[in-house]
Amino acid sequence: MSINNQNLISKSEVIMNIKDINLSFGGLKALSGVSLQIKKGEILAIIGPNGAGKSSMLNVISGIYVPQEGVVEWKGEVRNKIAPHDIARMGIARTFQNIALFKGMSALENILTGRNILMKRNLFMEMLYMGLGRRQEEEHRKKAEEIIDFLEIQSIRKTPVARLPYGMQKRVELGRALALEPELLLLDEPMAGMNVEEKEDMCRFVLDVNEQFGTTIVLIEHDMGVVMDISDRVVVLDYGIKIADGTPDKVRSEKKVIDAYLGVG
């Protein structure tokens, strides 16, 4: 993957600005009055107890949910209801809490599906494997191979993902998200259910993605060790309300956060 040195750009430019959003499902308020800024090149963690609204927040960022109130700005422009493929075109990619890969396809094929949106179509050329069709195939395969190299999954390139252990599937899913060459990468509990070694590997890949490609990363994670280690900034939600926003150290010592996690005594 070409290395754009975006990481040299200071981490102050806001790429997504979320203002005072309210999201409710019928009578249930999932998010109330949450404002959040995502800055270019940062690793932002969203944490909170169960049912705090983390996944809802991620879905608002990715555009799957449209809040009833409030504004979502993407690079300075207000974003309204949007179709999933347009989200992908904007440069937003995600992985899922429960792995959502094509189980019968190989790791390589799964990663290639991530490039779907970037392919130009010409059925005729592709059937004959010539001209544009051929050039495209080669170009996309090359990108996919670069990702395979990056994630060190050469040995499972041709293995159907259903046969892979959980940690490896997670890695393939990250690969598919990377295949989009996203500007903003959303990770929904990337380390859930992993053993220590798998977690360490995943942490390293998340950091490497951020460092080498300058990708902005928003992640939801329950493992506090991981969150405190790798994120630049942490946002804490509780009952749909943002109760803290700052560096890991700052958030850790905030009383509200401690109360939310340990209960008020």
Place this chain on the structure above:
Amino acid sequence: MTRDFVALDTFPKILRNNAEVFKGRPSIREKEYGIWQITTWDAFYNRALLLAEGFYASGLRRGDKIAIIGDNRPNLYLSIASAQILGAIPVPCYQDSVASEIEYILEHAEAKLAIVENQEQVDKLLEIKEKLPLLKNIFYDDPRGLEKYDVKEICSLDVILDKNRDMNIDLDKEINKTSKDDISIMLYTSGTTGRPKGVLLSYNNIVSVTSIACEIEKTGPDDEVVAYLPMAWVGDNIFCVAQSYISGFCINCPESRETLTLDMREIGPTYYFAPPRVWEGMLTQLMVRMQDASKVKLWAFNFFMKIAKKWGNPILDKKNVPILARALYGLGYFLIYGPLKNNLGLTRVRMAYTAGEAMGPDTFLFYRSLGINLKVLYGQTEATVFVSLHRDGDVDPNTVGPAFPGVDIKIADGEVFYKGSGVFKGYYKNEDATKETIDKEGWVKTGDAGVIDNNGHLKIIDRAKDVGKLNSGNMFAPKYIENKLKFCGIIKEAVAFGDNKDFVTCFVNIDLEAVASWAERNNVAYSGYIDLAGQSSVYDLIAMEIDKVNRDLSQDTELNDSQIKRFLILHKELDADDGELTRTNKVRRGLISERYCMLVDAFYNNKNHCFIETEVTFEDGRKGAISADLKIKDMNIYDLRDQVA
């Protein structure tokens, strides 16, 4: 094709010639981005020249040492070639050595440059750089993770290769300057005792020995070899590099260690080398997997393996075999052996070697019965590998074959000595050790105890210094006993004690893969290695194997006393990172008996268990401790009479 290796007496000269003779043919292949990328001989030569200019600009001169550290990568082989063009001496190091081991070698060798594979190795060198004032630059192959390093001494190999220089050095002349008595490469022997020693091998050593080897096996430009064994090991330099230079065949570098089996299957090497450990591992894995096969398949497998066992070897040795047996073997080949070989990536293997340790006759004959021409060779770094070698049609699993052409072997006081054109030039900066090893007439001491049998085959018994005496006065050859134990497949490593003792005892390491599979099939629950190793059912399993060995030993009048009376299963695997094995996985006997002296004492003090705590080193250098209460189990001892009855 025969070429005159009198005029072409050094690698740089041969390489220059190869660039013409084998122009357009592949010299080295590497799987990268899922595709085998080929470098032709002419391209390889041209890149070697470019890199040589770069090395020269970095101050590398004739006679300087240059360290090479990493997995088998084309650019590391290229670095060796470039250094040799300049008359510098490459010093490959084991890639999984810890920083302190590398520090010793680089300091002793006075290395000026280091060419390393990746960030892991760069980090190791930066850690010890302060202690190595002579080391000027570190060049790396894979830039991953190194972009942000702000150290002026480190630089990517690609940067040097891309730089256009106007150099005032005529490399053609430099190549002409190399002569057959120059040192081609310096290899540090891992050494089961003491510090590693730098073995100096001249071009004459390597070219003369290798061209004989190529002639015996009739290697040609169409052969394929997969380079996967450590570059610091003499075998890689002979079987891959030197033979490829002389025969013009292609070296294939696998994508990564994990993909080796897949890559092997894709390349289908014709020439394959593996230490017994790898062959045995392959067989164990195969048998474990066969346990899960359907009944019909398992039946077919067992049936045809019996056929193969009976007729495979005679067919391979081109002996007369009844037509019906041949037909059955043919059918077996179609149904079982062929697919099996294909699965192992050994379909095209024309010659296969094993060396370094003894290999179980059963394992050895298993591969041969499949039609794989597996042969044993016996050698040393000091001999430029070859001392003895099995020849086609004259293979005996209990020996290491007759002397290699041009090598004389003699046995003095039970110890093996040899002499020949491959004999090394000496240990670097260690006159005393050199004199101790090579005597005035040129005989080299191997340190191995051996005999020559009636067919002129050499048979190795043990390390000469390890051969001791039991209190009964009979010979005690620990390695011989250990090898017998290891042949069973569930014992990965064994260490026997008995010198100056009344009876023989031993430590055992179980083979986790094989025993875990057994545990699964027998509903034995366990949480990890330590737990599994301590289970009494596992003890019983091992005891059964030891019992077989004891029965076997009891048949031998000489070794009747060497039956194992007591044993224990160690709570941890013996590990090179803890210094218990050498980097080539040989047991460091002295260190083990010192570290575990409590256990040895327990053996002879009639205790039936012993508590031990051991320090372990993790891969990243951190240390930890593990402890266990180890049981000691007593075995039956058989009399010679028992066998007769």
